[in-house]
Structures are given as C-alpha cells and as structure tokens.
Amino acid sequence: MADAKNMVYLALQNNEDARPIIEAIEEDNPHAVINHFPAMVKIDAVGKLIVRRETVEEKIGREWDPQEIHISLVSLSGNVIEDDDEFGVERDN
Amino acid sequence: MSRKLNLRERYQRMTRDLAWEPSYQSKSDIYPQMEFEGIKIEDWDKWEDPFRLTMDSYWKYQAEKERKLYSIIDAFAQNNGHMNVTDARYVNALKLFLTGVSPLEYAAHRGFAMVGRQFPGAGAQVACQMQSIDELRHVQTQIHTISHYNKYFNGFHDFRHMHDRVWYLSVPKSFFDDAMSAGPFEFITAISFSFEYVLTNLLFMPFMSGAAFNGDMATVTFGFSAQSDESRHMTLGLEVIKFMAEQHPDNIPIIQGWIDKWFWRGYRLLTLVGMMMDYMLPKKVMSWREAWEIYFEQNGGALFEDLARYGLRMPKYWEQTIEGKDHITHQAWGIFYNYTHAAAFHTWMPDNEEMDWLSAKYPDSFDQYYRPRFEHWREQAEAGNRFYNPTLPMLCQTCQIPMGFTEPGDPTTIGFRASDFEGNRYHFCSDGCKDIFDNEPQKFCQAWMPVHQIYQGNCGGATVPEVLDWYHLNFGVDNFDYEQSPDKKNWDKWKGQAAEEPEAPDEAA
Numbered sequence: 001m002a003d004a005k006n007m008v009y010l011a012l013q014n015n016e017d018a019r020p021i022i023e024a025i026e027e028d029n030p031h032a033v034i035n036h037f038p039a040m041v042k043i044d045a046v047g048k049l050i051v052r053r054e055t056v057e058e059k060i061g062r063e064w065d066p067q068e069i070h071i072s073l074v075s076l077s078g079n080v081i082e083d084d085d086e087f088g089v090e091r092d093n
Numbered sequence: 094m095s096r097k098l099n100l101r102e103r104y105q106r107m108t109r110d111l112a113w114e115p116s117y118q119s120k121s122d123i124y125p126q127m128e129f130e131g132i133k134i135e136d137w138d139k140w141e142d143p144f145r146l147t148m149d150s151y152w153k154y155q156a157e158k159e160r161k162l163y164s165i166i167d168a169f170a171q172n173n174g175h176m177n178v179t180d181a182r183y184v185n186a187l188k189l190f191l192t193g194v195s196p197l198e199y200a201a202h203r204g205f206a207m208v209g210r211q212f213p214g215a216g217a218q219v220a221c222q223m224q225s226i227d228e229l230r231h232v233q234t235q236i237h238t239i240s241h242y243n244k245y246f247n248g249f250h251d252f253r254h255m256h257d258r259v260w261y262l263s264v265p266k267s268f269f270d271d272a273m274s275a276g277p278f279e280f281i282t283a284i285s286f287s288f289e290y291v292l293t294n295l296l297f298m299p300f301m302s303g304a305a306f307n308g309d310m311a312t313v314t315f316g317f318s319a320q321s322d323e324s325r326h327m328t329l330g331l332e333v334i335k336f337m338a339e340q341h342p343d344n345i346p347i348i349q350g351w352i353d354k355w356f357w358r359g360y361r362l363l364t365l366v367g368m369m370m371d372y373m374l375p376k377k378v379m380s381w382r383e384a385w386e387i388y389f390e391q392n393g394g395a396l397f398e399d400l401a402r403y404g405l406r407m408p409k410y411w412e413q414t415i416e417g418k419d420h421i422t423h424q425a426w427g428i429f430y431n432y433t434h435a436a437a438f439h440t441w442m443p444d445n446e447e448m449d450w451l452s453a454k455y456p457d458s459f460d461q462y463y464r465p466r467f468e469h470w471r472e473q474a475e476a477g478n479r480f481y482n483p484t485l486p487m488l489c490q491t492c493q494i495p496m497g498f499t500e501p502g503d504p505t506t507i508g509f510r511a512s513d514f515e516g517n518r519y520h521f522c523s524d525g526c527k528d529i530f531d532n533e534p535q536k537f538c539q540a541w542m543p544v545h546q547i548y549q550g551n552c553g554g555a556t557v558p559e560v561l562d563w564y565h566l567n568f569g570v571d572n573f574d575y576e577q578s579p580d581k582k583n584w585d586k587w588k589g590q591a592a593e594e595p596e597a598p599d600e601a602a
Contacts, residue, residue: 007395011298013317038305038378039313040298067100067146070154071161073324074317075294077392079399080143080328084100093398 006091008049008078011042018072020059021051028052040074049078050088104145109138112215126211130276133341137214140336144220144325151223155230162234162318169311170241177308180375181246181584182575185438187239187312188248189369190300192437193265195235196256198319200269201284202228208277220329221281227322231315238315246580248437251565255437258552259564260543261365261429263493267540268362272355274536278337279351285330287355287408291396293323294388295363299370302378331396338403345404354532356408357525360417361492367422368429371451372443380454385418410525413501419458420504423451427463428497430470431482435557437566439575442471462504479574485544490519490537491526498522514538 010025012018014036022041025032032045043049056064066087078089098106115123127134146154168174178184202225209221243249256262272283301316337344367381379387389411397407426440433440443451448467451459473480486495500506510527512519514534521527530537546552553563561568570579 005395005398007391009392013321037298038302039317040302040305067150067154070146070321070325071157072321074320075298076324076327077395079331082100082143082145091395091399093401 006047006093007044008047008076008089008091009042009044010049010051010076010089011040011074012069013072013074014039014041015072021056021069021072023059024055025049025051028055042075047092048088048090050081050086053085100145104142104147107147107149108142108219109215112218120213124211124213126277127213130278131347132278132337132344134213134337135340137212137217139339140214140216140332142216142220142332143328146223146325148219148223155226158318158321159230159234162314163237165314166234166238166241166311169238169314174309174311175242175245176587177310179307181580182373182439182441183307183309183375184242184246184580185248185440185575186300186303186369186373187242187309188246188438189365189373190312191235191239191249192252192255192259193262193365194296195232195239196253197265197269198228198232198235200273202226202232204269204273204280204284207273208280211277217333220325220332224285224322224326224329227319227326231319231322234315234318238311241311245583247567247578248571248580254565258543259437259566260432260435260547261494263541263543264365265362267493268358271358271536278347281330281333282337282348282351283355283358285326286334287330287352288359289323289326290330291356291389291393292359292363293327294392295384296366297323298388299366299378299381299384303370303374306376306378307374334400334405335403338400338405342404349405350532352405353409354529357410357523357529358492360414361494361522361526364421364425364494368425371422371454372426372440372447377447377450380451381422382418382454385414390415409528410523413523413525416501417498419455420462420499423455423459423463424497424499425494427466428486428495431480432486432495433574434481434572435561437564437571439573439578439580441575442467442474458504474574474576479576481573485547487520488542488544489522489526490540490542491521491529493540493542494522496520496522 012022018041022034022043025043026034028051029043029045029049031047032043032049035042035044051066051069053064053066066082066084069087076089078091081088081090121127175184205221205225205228209218209225212218212221239249256266269284272280275283297316297320301313301320304310304312304316334348337348367384370378370381370384393407393411397405429436430440430442448464452464455463470480486497488494489496496507496509498508500508508523510521510524512521512527512531512534514530515538517538519530519534519538521530543552547555547560553559558568561572566572575581
C-alpha cells in the first residue's frame with residue numbers, strides 16, 4: 001500500500017450544482033486527478049484538495065458559501081479544512 | 094455591531110455558547126455512562142468539529158436536499174420509472190437493501206439520539222443530534238422511494254417485520270444491536286469511525302453507482318441525498334477517534350480493540366454488498382475486488398498512516414481481507430443460491446457473459462474455484478434439478494453468516510473455529526469472529542441465532558413453508574430461483590407489451 005501515502009479525495013454528484021465546483025477544483029488543484037463514475041465524479045490528489053469560494057463565485061456569477069458544498073458532496077477522505085473562503089481536505093505525513 | 098460573524102464565531106455562538114455548566118446536579122448524574130468503558134476525557138472543549146455547521150444552516154441545506162429528492166421521486170413514479178431498469182433481476186438488490194439496510198438507518202437514528210444525550214460536550218451533542226435527524230431522514234426517504242417498487246414486485250411488503258426474523262437479516266440486525274448495546278464511546282467508534290469513515294463508501298458508492306448504471310434514477314437520488322450527509326458523518330467519525338486519542342494515552346489500547354472488532358464485523362457485513370455488486374446487478378459497475386482496493390486498501394491505507402501518530406495501527410486481520418477479496422462474494426452467492434427457497438429475494442446463476450466478466454475481474458480465483466461449481470449448478474437447473482439445500486446451515490456465533498468462508502491460504506477448506514464458554518461450545522467462521530467472541534463471551538453467547546431458534550421450535554414450525562409464514566414471506570412468490578418467479582413472469586409480460594400501460598400484478602397487491 002505504498003502508493004496510498006497522503007491520498008485525499010472529494011466525491012461530488014455529477015449534476016448542474018456540482019459542475020462549477022468540479023471545474024473550480026480542477027482549476028485550483030492542477031495535481032488533482034478527476035475520475036468519472038456513473039452519476040458521480042471522484043477527485044483524487046496527494047496531499048491537499050481545495051475548493052475556493054472566489055473561483056466558484058466567478059463561475060456561477062453569484063455569492064457562494066463554501067458550506068453549500070454539503071448539497072452535492074458524496075464522500076471525502078482526509079482532514080477537513082473549512083473557513084469562510086475555502087473548503088478542502090488534506091493529509092500531511 | 095454590523096460586522097458579520099465569521100464561520101468560526103458563528104459556530105461558537107450557535108453551539109458552544111448554548112451549553113451551560115450545571116449548578117445543582119453533578120455531571121456524573123447527568124451523564125452516567127461516561128466512565129464505565131474506561132475512556133478518559135479531560136477537556137470536552139478540545140473537541141474540534143471540522144464542519145462548523147450550525148443548526149440554522151443545517152435546516153436550510155437539508156430542506157434543499159429534500160426538495161430535490163422528492164421532485165425526482167415524483168417524476169420517477171409518474172413516468173413508470175421501474176420499467177426503465179435494466180432487468181427485473183436488478184430489483185432483488187433493492188429488496189436486500191430495504192430489508193437489510195434501511196432498518197439500520199432507523200437503528201442509527203436511535204443510536205445517535207442516545208449517545209448525543211450521553212456526551213457532556215456541546216460540539217459532540219450537536220453533531221450527534223444532526224446525525225440522528227439525518228438517519229431518520231434516510232430511512233424515510235428510502236421507504237418512500239422503494240414503496241414505488243412494492244406496487245410492482247414481490248418481497249418488499251413487510252420489510253420491518255422481516256428484519257427482525259429472517260435468517261440472513263440477523264446479520265445486519267445483530268451488527269447494529271451489538272453497537273447499540275455497547276457504551277457511547279464504543280458505539281460512536283463502531284458506527285461513526287469503523288463503519289462510516291472506513292467502510293461506508295463500500296455500501297453507498299457501489300449501490301448508488303449500480304443503481305445509476307441500471308436505470309434506477311430514484312435509488313440513485315435517495316442514495317446520493319443520503320450520502321451527502323455521509324461526508325459529515327465520516328468527519329464526525331474521524332474527529333471522535335482523534336479526540337479520544339488526544340485526551341489520554343490510556344485510551345489508545347481501548348480504541349484499537351474497538352477498531353479491530355468493528356472493522357472485522359463491518360467487513361463480514363459488507364460481504365452482502367459485495368455479492369450484490371458481483372452477482373445482482375445486470376450491468377456491473379465495478380467488482381467487489383476493485384471497490385475493496387480503492388476504498389479500503391488505498392483510502393484506508395492513507396487513513397491509518399495518518400493515525401499512526403497516535404499509536405493506532407491497521408485493524409487486526411486486515412491482511413485476510415486482501416486475500417478474501419478474491420473469494421468472499423462468490424462464496425456468499427453460493428450460500429444464497431443454496432438457500433433462496435428461504436429468502437425474500439431471488440437468486441440465479443450468472444449467464445455466460447456474466448461468467449466471463451467474473452473471470453476477467455477475478456483472474457486468480459473465479460475460473461479455478463467457482464466457475465466449475467456454478468456451471469454445474471446451472472446445468473443441473475436447466476435439466477430440471479435446481480438444487481435447494483434442505484439442511485439448515487451452521488452459523489457463525491459472531492457475524493451470524495452461514496459457515497461458508499474458507500481458510501486463509503486455502504480456498505478449498507471451510508474455515509472453522511470454536512470456543513468453550515460456561516459449558517457450551519460456540520462456532521466461528523474466522524479468527525476475527527472468534528476473537529470478538531472471546532473478548533465478550535457474556536454478550537455474544539446471548540445472540541439470537543436464527544437456525545437455533547428454528548430448531549428450538551420458536552419460528553412457526555419445522556417446515557420451510559411454516560417458517561416463511563412466520564417471516565411473513567409468501568411461499569412460491571417471494572422465494573425460489575428468479576427463473577420461476579412471478580417477478581420474471583410479470584417483467585416479461587410488461588416488456589412484451591411495453592407500449593401499453595403496465596398493470597400491478599395480483600401477487601404484489
């Protein structure tokens with residue numbers, strides 16, 4: 001299981017609400033790998049994954065509270081980071 | 094005055110600041126279950142809930158989830174959505190879900206209400222309260238969604254009654270009963286950490302992706318709606334472990350013992366899900382083996398590296414699950430194929446295309462150990478000798494699954510362990526299940542074992558029809574092979590006249 005070191009992920013529903021969030025994650029996390037499953041998108045990364053409020057707001061053209069991610073989040077792995085400007089998961093070993 | 098509170102301040106005001114120090118009752122009287130498990134908590138204020146969700150936001154987001162869900166459930170029913178599933182065999186996965194999993198959601202609702210009452214910290218109380226309400230929402234939405242299928246297919250009609258009586262449903266039922274009859278710290282380690290954090294992805298992701306792949310939009314939607322709460326539950330599970338580990342070093346061996354126990358119990362329980370993925374979905378999403386690699390080996394591996402800083406290690410016997418991933422689903426399907434005359438869902442042998450998929454997904458085991466057996470059974474069935482096992486199986490005293498799993502290192506020998514306790518001998522399928530019993534024999538010797546109960550005359554009678562009657566199953570309708578089932582007859586009829594409005598079958602009324 002050597003390749004598992006510091007893996008984190010976010011899984012989101014594949015729908016209209018989640019799509020701009022997924023795009024924002026792709027943009028702000030160039031090291032992330034996007035995997036498509038039926039009805040769901042799972043985003044894997046080593047170390048850290050961040051969803052930035054500003055990036056999502058640019059995409060949807062309105063104010064966005066990072067807690068809105070609860071509506072489309074399917075699953076996650078990692079230690080949660082949460083404040084007014086971002087939501088994310090990280091592992092640092 | 095007009096400055097908006099930030100997330101951290103809002104959370105502080107709306108959770109911690111709503112709690113108070115008792116003045117005329119002692120804390121030990123208010124929270125009487127805090128001591129007996131041996132967990133030492135010095136400062137509940139150190140509890141760090143990473144999801145700083147306040148109750149007002151909680152209601153707002155949950156309401157939004159419900160609105161989305163019910164509009165899809167309505168559309169599904171209005172458009173005869175059940176006709177769009179790949180094949181009526183798929184519906185048997187839903188029967189297993191409604192009878193086996195949905196009642197666990199209700200048990201979780203009760204369990205979190207109970208432990209939320211026992212924890213003295215406001216952060217933990219609020220998180221448990223939210224989860225308790227979530228779980229109630231899950232069971233309700235599942236019943237609403239699946240009730241549509243109950244109009245057209247058999248086996249759904251009395252799931253709650255079945256959950257308390259049917260032999261294989263004692264597997265999930267006893268899992269949760271075990272957790273709920275433990276103390277609050279063990280309960281939350283069992284359910285929030287071992288199950289929700291480590292294993293729940295293996296329950297919901299395969300079921301929901303499977304539903305999506307098989308045209309069942311309603312189930313996908315309730316699944317993902319429930320799963321969106323699951324991230325919060327998983328995070329609670331991780332927080333609980335970190336919190337207990339940081340509070341006192343004496344807690345570590347206790348927590349490790351619970352992780353060992355509940356990982357193994359969860360692994361055995363999930364065999365039913367693995368069997369569903371490999372055998373019950375007409376269109377397969379991924380194999381159990383692949384799911385175990387992604388969600389346990391990769392994700393669990395990273396998690397336990399993370400927890401190594403506290404002195405916690407991988408759950409005991411995890412190596413056996415790596416070997417077992419090639420075997421357990423085939424063995425479980427074999428068991429259910431043998432006993433489907435006493436089950437609330439149908440079984441069948443895979444067709445050639447499905448056999449080839451299994452060969453490809455299980456290159457190290459399927460052709461060698463299982464394909465010849467399954468082809469033989471299929472030939473026998475085609476020749477009119479469909480085999481139903483007339484002898485009741487021996488059950489493992491801990492997981493309650495029939496003793497059909499094989500020895501580590503030898504997939505041709507059935508695993509068998511035993512322990513003596515107070516003059517009686519108890520039997521187990523594995524080292525993991527034996528260890529669990531040996532640690533708490535007073536608890537597990539009291540388990541309600543379905544086969545023993547039938548032999549003792551407590552289940553309606555000595556014949557299969559009498560026992561099924563006691564289960565509230567309809568003999569000849571809900572049970573036996575899919576090939577002879579009214580479900581199949583109806584499905585073929587509806588698909589043959591697909592242009593007309595389908596009618597509900599008499600059998601399912």
